[in-house]
Amino acid sequence: MTQLRIKASFIRGGTSKGVFFHQKDLPDDINERNKIFLRILGSPDYNARQLDGLGGGISSLSKIVVVALSDEKDIDLDYTFGQVAVDSPIVDYIGNCGNLTSAVGPFAVDEGLLSVPDGEVSLRLRNTNTGKVIISHFRVEEGRAVVSGTYKLAGVQGTGYPIKLDFMSPAGSVSKEILPSTKALDFIEVEEIGTVEISLVDVSTACVFVSASSLNLDLFVNTHNLSEKIAFMDRLEDIRKIGAIKMGLSPKSLSIPKLIIIDSPKTYSLPDGTDIKKTDINLTSLALSMGKPHKAIPLTAAMCIATAAKIPGTIPNRLINLSRSNKNMVNIGHPSGIFFCEPNFKNGHLDYISVIRTQRRLMKGYAFY
Structure with missing residues (x-):
């Protein structure tokens, strides 16, 4: 033909x-x-x-x-x-x-x-x-x-x-609510792991946030070969699917919601040898997309992280370090560098988010x- x-x-x-x-x-x-x-x-x-x-x-x-x-x-x-x-x-x-x-x-x-x-x-x-x-x-x-x-x-x-x-x-882009479960923190039961804390947030895209420490992970230290740990990756997919159901979304979608592992700021090295200093970032993150660790960070996920970090009680909010001078800008460390994101609020509500x-x-x- x-x-x-x-x-x-x-x-x-x-x-x-x-x-x-x-x-x-x-x-x-x-x-x-x-x-x-x-x-x-x-x-x-x-x-x-x-x-x-x-x-x-x-x-x-x-x-x-x-x-x-x-x-x-x-x-x-x-x-x-x-x-x-x-x-x-x-x-x-x-x-x-x-x-x-x-x-x-x-x-x-x-x-x-x-x-x-x-x-x-x-x-x-x-x-x-x-x-x-x-x-x-x-x-x-x-x-x-x-x-x-x-x-x-x-x-x-x-x-x-x-x-x-x-x-x-951008709030409620997928589920129509910024906190689809109405709570900043949810608790779920995961096979072989036990009780896991998650935050379900929908800004530009729907995300399931989990702390690195709750998974016994140290971002960019023991996560370089994460995709090779098949059984562990299956458990991460379980967390994502349970989060999807709690958000009122289909667990069958491969791309939404995204699972984001969050950690506090830390110094780490990029593949080209460049050092990212913990004093230059507010958080570190590792996104999973379509079942694989992302080599950078999806833009929509970064906007969700930055906004979640401003919502009291969420996992990103608990781990964020706001000691930097610009309190509006959230600098997110990821496997390829730093993502700069600025959520703008008006009368207590998310108005827009600017990125470059x-x-x-x-x-x-x-x-x-």
Whole structure:
């Protein structure tokens, strides 16, 4: 059978990569769309390599984004995110990808989806997965989004032009409540572990937080080979699934909620030998995504961590060190560096969260399926 083709762009957004499509180029039927996405990304691949596609064998490199002009008043663009499972024939649409959100506005401008003047641009994006609005601020020169710059993003080689994202009213993005169980702390029973304290928080995405100490872990000391400990990883998945049920979510989803292991600030070394000093961070974290330890941190999870750290009684709140001068900014240590996140509250309620990312288009052309 002759291969078919579709217009596509391969783009890095933040610490993720994904294949971007125009909505108008795709079939309306979601099952037909999913077949295209799976084939292009190379899933399912039971060797977890996605050798026959554009995926990279891990969750942060196995993603798609569909973009269209919005017909909603005061919204410029609608976009849908799909998390493509590496070793299963599944495309998950439950949550958003904050990292790839950084590339939505530049993609639309570069593709001529909408016309904007040169200079600093602010576009209002609606994520169809969650219904939430994100304001994307970036610079345009000669009709194209600026890519080159001096901003260094942890986990990405080189530098780029900073893109500021304001995630508006991000609480309850998945479950509709910032504390889905109504409590800052829950207690669950886990096979082979016993009673475990967890915090269930939903800001930009739904997260199940557990302290490293409750699992007898020391982040970045005895967690480097965590994925090789199959039985222990199964118990972590049990914690995530129990948390999902308590949040009113399906335990069958592979991507939502995310399990986040939290520890107090500590000094540790990155893979390139750079030292992260505990005095430069408020917390340390290790995220599990699609059943695997994440090599950086999902942006949506980082925003959830930063907000949870401001909610009295949660695990991140109990472990956070706020001795640094900027009390609004939360600096989160993760396996690739530091994530800077600033939750903004208004009259006691979470108004928006600001983050900085970079993005770069890697390829434009046709993807075959």
